[in-house]
Amino acid sequence: MRTPQELSTAFRAIGLKVTPQRQVLFSLLHQNDGHPSAEAIHLAASAAMPGISLRTVYQTLNDLVSMGELQQLQLTPGSARFDPNTSDHHHLVCDGCGDVRDVYVSGLADVDVRGLDGFRVDATDVVFRGSCPTCTSATGDPSAPHA
Amino acid sequence: MRTPQELSTAFRAIGLKVTPQRQVLFSLLHQNDGHPSAEAIHLAASAAMPGISLRTVYQTLNDLVSMGELQQLQLTPGSARFDPNTSDHHHLVCDGCGDVRDVYVSGLADVDVRGLDGFRVDATDVVFRGSCPTCTSATGDPSAPHA
C-alpha cells in the first residue's frame, strides 16, 4: 500500500477529494498487512474517528480498488476482503478459522495450461486452501504432533 | 459429475431420500458442463418440474457440495456458482461477460511457494482472469485484430 501522502496526491489527481475520513482510511490501510473485511476496517476507523459511516468506508475502498491501489478478494462466500499488499503474491486460506495469509509463488509461468482457447489472461490468482498450524493441531490431524 | 443413479445410491447411503425433485437436479447437473448459479439451476429445473422451489434447489445443492459431489465456486462477488466437473481442473473467468470456463493445468507441483510456514495445503485453486475472445474483440483490444 502506498503512503497516505501518495494516495492523497493520487486522489486529487483524478478529481477526488481528500477528506479526514479518507485520510484515516489511508493510514489504516497503509500500516495493515492483513486481509480485513470492510466491517473490520470500519471498526478500526471508528476508533480513530468515531461516527465515520460504514457507507463512507465502502465508498473509499471501492475508489481505491478501481484505482488499483487495493485488491478486493472474494475467497469465501460472505464478505469480501481487501488486500493492501499490491505486490505480486497469492493467498493461503485456512478452512478452519478463515485466516488468510500471503504467499509468494514463483515458477507460475512454467505451468502448462490447456484450454485457454484464445482467452487473453490478464491476471492469475492462486489460492491454497487447507489448515493453518493452529487449526491443524486443534483438529487432531493424525499427521501432526498431538498435544 | 456422477450419474443420477450413482448419486441416488450415494444419497440413500447417508440416509437422504431420493425424491423426484432431486432426480431432476441430478440429471440436470450430470449433463451440465458449465458453471450455473443456483438461480440458473432453478430455472432449468422449473422447466422439467414446474413448481419446484428455489429452497429445494439450494437444499440439494448444499447436500451435494457437502458430499463432495459438486464444487461451489466463489469467483466473483455476488451469487455462487456450482461446478459439476469434479475432475482436477481450474478456472478461467472473463472480466467482461462473467463467463467461466474450465482449464487444465499441469506442472503446478513444480512451482516454488514461499510462506507456507507450517500450513497444511489440501487444495490449490487457480483462477485466470482476463477477457474471452468475444469480449476481447468487442472492447477493441489493440493487440487483437479489429473488425
Place this chain on the structure above:
DNA sequence: ACCGTATTCGCAACGATTGTTGGTTCGCAA
C-alpha cells in the same frame, strides 16, 4: 473568500441465501 461539486451520513433497498412453520406428500426400510 467563493463557489461548484464531490463527499458525507443515515436509512432504505437490494440480491443471495437461510430459517421457520405448518400442512401434506412420499421414500423406503422393516
Place this chain on the structure above:
DNA sequence: TTGCGAACCAACAATCGTTGCGAATACGGT
C-alpha cells in the same frame, strides 16, 4: 403394506453484505 420420518411447498421473515438515494456539508481550484 405399513409407518416413521424425511422432504416438499408455500409464504414469509430474517440475515448478511453491499449499494442507491437525498439533503446537508466541506474540499480545494481559482
